Amino acid sequence: MEPPAPSRARAVDTDTVGCRVRALRKEREMSLSALARLAGVGKATLSGLENGTRNPTLETLYAITAQLGVPLTAVLAGPATTPTVRGAAVSATLLEVFTEAGSTYELYRMRVSPGVAQVSPAHQPGVTEHVTVFAGVLRAGPVDAPLTAGVGGHLRWASDVPHGYAAVGDEEVWASLLLRYPRR
Template structure:
């Protein structure tokens, strides 16, 4: 059975980040510069003494060339920031793509701008409770319960919770590249 405590999850995420960085022959300084995450914070993350935020993980995943799921490591692992929380439900390689499925929670009034992901990355959100405004910057859609929206996320995109917040199922489809093979599925 996998230990899902915050400390254990932070340790496994740190191990993944360190292994991926080493596999790419990146120094701690080089990854810090490429990701915009401070070297000290990155060191604490790799050592499992800092709980990673969603924003930090996305900042690191880009320069490492991996989907978010490759850093989270385990189903049930999650991260949050700016009132947006995700929990990894499943990640798998299907042919030439990596498909990640997350439970998404948006706090009431939360607003997060996500940086562009790699070329060809597409996100789909199905709202299961509340109301959300999501999509590529300047082309967001407001979604009520039961509605869904798909958008290319290789551009800046947003997630915003309505007055009562929102819950949903978020799927991210990433065309597989050589670095993404670290998913291990």
């Protein structure tokens, strides 16, 4: 059975994301070309994202925020909404962001579609991911050493390397995803 979607969940606000990416890039005195090269995305893609004319994928947003040294939520809409970001296989809805003295945490409700694998780029050093599976079987973690968990299982890995997500079998995976970003 599929969990109900929250009433406030919505797609990413491309104008807000674009403005925040541009502001963070300029704050770091980084050119559009330099950020595009470092993040491994096309300059036209990054320009379109900054101008609010491109709808970014989860993979693209992670690649960009990793190079800017910020959590994903630094470029998403404010706390009054729960934006949903989508990648090749993953759909993740932000539930909460909280901060402790040395870290920022992002908590997501995650759905992984069967039949498609997703590879996410490396996050900045020290970032870890924690996944608890509620439905289905998930293979996730570092591309070169993936982990597998079924219902009730928990996975943890350092995500400062390329890492992936895939549903094992034909069943959709429902899970929670907690990202821990150490403060710089």
